[in-house]
Amino acid sequence: MNVVYISIGIVVLLWIFGNLHRRRKNRNKVICVVESNCSGCQCCVKRCTRHVLEMVTDETKIHVAVKYPYKCTACGDCLGKCKFNALKLVERI
Ligand code: SF4
Ligand code: SF4
Numbered sequence: 001m002n003v004v005y006i007s008i009g010i011v012v013l014l015w016i017f018g019n020l021h022r023r024r025k026n027r028n029k030v031i032c033v034v035e036s037n038c039s040g041c042q043c044c045v046k047r048c049t050r051h052v053l054e055m056v057t058d059e060t061k062i063h064v065a066v067k068y069p070y071k072c073t074a075c076g077d078c079l080g081k082c083k084f085n086a087l088k089l090v091e092r093i
Helices: 002-025 044-047
Strands: 031-034 051-058 064-067 087-091
Touching: 031 064, 044 051
Parallel strands: none
Antiparallel strands: 031 087, 051 064
16 A cells, blocks of 8 residues: 555656746746647637637738737646647747
């Protein structure tokens, strides 16, 4: 039984340290949209719990835009949802 608790503890610790490392690494970054690649599928908008992204319409197409960049924690959750390579993390200016 102790082995199970120790294994669970190790997994939890690895998860915590992984998240801390990712946050430190991306501290000065923010999400950016490559508009020409965006299909407007909205998967990233639904995934972002901080409501950073929003759909916009311009003359040519509907695409996602970074509406509230100051809210972005650069967690990268939205990156994993984009199948069109339309999102990237860039340095904050
Ligand atoms: S990186 Fe995280 S906080 Fe920033 S837009 Fe994507 S899901 Fe939202
Ligand atoms: S997931 Fe990618 S293609 Fe879909 S709306 Fe977001 S940026 Fe555009």
